[in-house]
Amino acid sequence: MQRCVDVPGHVLFLNWRDTRNPEGGGSEVYVERVAAELVARGFRATLFCAAHTQAPADEVNGAGVRLVRRGGRHTVYLWAALCYLAGALGLGPLAARRGGRPDVLVDVCNGLPFLAPLWARRPVVRLIHHVHREQWPVVLPQWAARIGWWVESSLAVRLYRRCRYVTVSEATRRELATLGVPPEQCAVVYNGTPGLPRTDAERSPFPLLVTLGRLVPHKRVEVALRAVAALTDDLPQLRLVVAGQGWWEPHLRELAAELDITERVDFRGFVTEEEKAALLASAWVALTPSLKEGWGLTIVEAGSAGTPTVAFREAGGVAEAVVDGRTGLLADDIDDYLAKVRLLLHEDEMRREMGVEAREHAASFTWQAAGGRFAALLEGAESPRPVQRRGEPSYLVP
Known part of the structure; x- marks a missing residue:
């Protein structure tokens, strides 16, 4: 059995948005709630995401998760790589002196990945909420949709072939298998159910x-x-x-x-x-x-x-x-x-x-259970060793 990182350690989440972003959604809720649960278990967690006008460039939220915001909708991917590489030189927001050097990266792929295995010298976990097969032609011109689908279904599958995968449903794990991701390399960590504030609202008298x-x-x-x-x-x-x-x-x-x-x-x-x-x-x-x-x-x-x-x-x-x-x-x-x-x-x-x-x-779905499952995966206590071809280095640390 392989171990991703000696724990507790520092986990760097790469996600295009955060929950304070006006375009944030369920993916952002998942990442921040799981990160908060990891902090509660002794990890340090940083979320790198795109900058926007609703939040500062650098802050620590109420759960103890540090958020670093750089770049925009399309440039956040480049900024993530540049900040990581600068951190290796002791510069920028991910420098070791600022607590920014991670032990493991979680590359959150919302259609387009951060391509972290190309530039990170740390274990990489690929988090996918769903495959965007049907969505590319809905949101992009035909030529761009073809490129997006090629990146998601071919290039990224090859690039991350030695990384652990995490997804949020059995349906996505089955679909990833059709793209060539071995099911045993992909763990399912369900969402928790967000707790809603108490309300005195009653069922509407009309439909x-x-x-x-x-x-x-x-x-x-x-x-x-x-x-x-x-x-x-x-x-x-x-x-x-x-x-x-x-x-x-x-x-x-x-x-x-x-x-x-x-x-x-x-x-x-x-x-x-x-x-x-x-x-x-x-x-x-x-x-x-x-x-x-x-x-x-x-x-x-x-x-x-x-x-x-x-x-x-x-x-x-x-x-x-x-x-x-x-x-x-x-x-x-x-x-x-x-x-x-x-x-x-x-x-x-x-x-x-x-x-x-x-x-x-x-x-029946709790964030505590999701965080515990995610922590166990990072510790290497669960999920079989990914397939590795002879002569290829592993992204996992013994």
């Missing part, structure tokens, strides 16, 4: 749907809008709250106008944790129409409020976040999705029973 997340094309909020348009004759009081922000919002507002449902849709924008708790507690059904999710953090958040979710069966980890027929419903296509939303809105007893089970299911 209320909610979708929560970044407003970008692959989240497919359009499906939620079309569900409202299709159900207005059945449920004249039906309303939808779209909670979240993103560059796709103008398109969604235009579609709502085209569907003549502007008065039924509340584009709420960014919501605080308190507002989120009240919204999920008052909604009848939560909608997750995403094309692909590594897990579906908002699904278990809704479940913790006793609210069932409708999602797509083939959308990756959502099929594990939703227990079909118990904590929500999984649809096979858009017509089926609309039918299942209609069913839950009309069947009061079914919806209440699913809400009870959704709450119990959400409670």
